[in-house]
Amino acid sequence: MSQIDWSHVKNLVLLSGAGISAASGIATFRGSGGLWENHRIEDVATPEAFNQDPQLVWRFYSMRRLQAGHAKPNEAHKALDAFAEKFNGEITLITQNVDGLHRRAQKKSHLDAICMHGTLEKSRCTHCHEIYLDDMAWLPSEGMPRQTGLLRTDEQANSDALSNYKIKLSDGLPLSPCCQELLRPHIVWFGEEPLFMPKIFASLERCDLFASIGTSGVVYPAAAFLEIAKSHGAETVLFNVESLPQQEHVDLYIQGPAEETVPQQFSL
Numbered sequence: 425m426s427q428i429d430w431s432h433v434k435n436l437v438l439l440s441g442a443g444i445s446a447a448s449g450i451a452t453f454r455g456s457g458g459l460w461e462n463h464r465i466e467d468v469a470t471p472e473a474f475n476q477d478p479q480l481v482w483r484f485y486s487m488r489r490l491q492a493g494h495a496k497p498n499e500a501h502k503a504l505d506a507f508a509e510k511f512n513g514e515i516t517l518i519t520q521n522v523d524g525l526h527r528r529a530q531k532k533s534h535l536d537a538i539c540m541h542g543t544l545e546k547s548r549c550t551h552c553h554e555i556y557l558d559d560m561a562w563l564p565s566e567g568m569p570r571q572t573g574l575l576r577t578d579e580q581a582n583s584d585a586l587s588n589y590k591i592k593l594s595d596g597l598p599l600s601p602c603c604q605e606l607l608r609p610h611i612v613w614f615g616e617e618p619l620f621m622p623k624i625f626a627s628l629e630r631c632d633l634f635a636s637i638g639t640s641g642v643v644y645p646a647a648a649f650l651e652i653a654k655s656h657g658a659e660t661v662l663f664n665v666e667s668l669p670q671q672e673h674v675d676l677y678i679q680g681p682a683e684e685t686v687p688q689q690f691s692l
């Protein structure tokens with residue numbers, strides 16, 4: 425297997441997908457056993473679904489909060505954090521994942537992931553869009569909401585944390601402290617615009633190496649990032665366990681589980 429030559433890389437952009445968290449026990453979306461095999465997207469991951477049945481949508485995301493809260497960052501998340509600490513250039517980490525595992529792998533690196541599809545440990549007001557830190561599982565049929573472990577104790581003490589407010593409920597679901605309207609998960613649903621796109625496009629235009637890790641590359645706009653970076657002159661690297669059509673178009677294709685290949689490649 426070839427090794428990435430880091431000596432000439434000054435500006436690195438990384439895109440991660442569900443495959444990087446597979447070894448942490450978080451289900452990917454597609455393929456057998458994937459999240460979208462067991463749930464219809466239109467029932468749980470669209471604004472219309474939330475308007476129609478907020479209880480069902482909150483149940484789906486509460487279960488995902490509980491699952492992610494139990495998971496731990498794996499060797500791939502840790503290797504990227506350790507690499508960022510030593511790398512003598514600019515790194516932009518874009519993730520499609522909402523599990524917070526890049527954040528929880530952070531030690532000293534300050535490698536803040538750009539969470540383009542939102543993140544599980546935040547909720548926002550459906551009226552004014554104010555965002556709160558919130559890692560509660562909102563499961564009205566199971567009594568009181570409970571913490572899921574997504575946020576550390578010091579993060580819960582943050583003034584944005586929902587737990588610092590006296591929360592009113594409507595049918596067991598949380599109302600926003602700002603407007604007293606329903607809170608929704610801070611997740612980008614189908615039909616909604618991904619977050620931070622101007623910042624992401626600017627990073628793609630100036631990077632000299634673009635690496636995509638553990639994503640099937642079928643959901644746009646993320647699926648176009650590799651081509652955009654390449655069209656601006658970046659070298660491209662693809663990490664995946666399975667063969668993908670995009671592998672024909674990259675400079676380096678690294679096949680294998682990310683929890684093994686990422687620590688091997690991201691070492692200085």
Ligand code: OAD
Pocket residue numbers: 440441442443444446447452453454455458469520521541612613614637638639640641642643663664665666680681682683
């Ligand atoms: P997918 O489930 O579509 O793809 C996961 C990819 O990870 C597949 O290509 C797998 O082969 C690969 N994979 C699995 N295990 C791996 C491992 N251990 N190491 C490396 N690769 C591995 O997930 P995403 O591409 O992240 O969006 O999906 C993109 C978006 O579609 C998600 O962010 C989500 C979903 O619908 C929204 O919910 C908006």
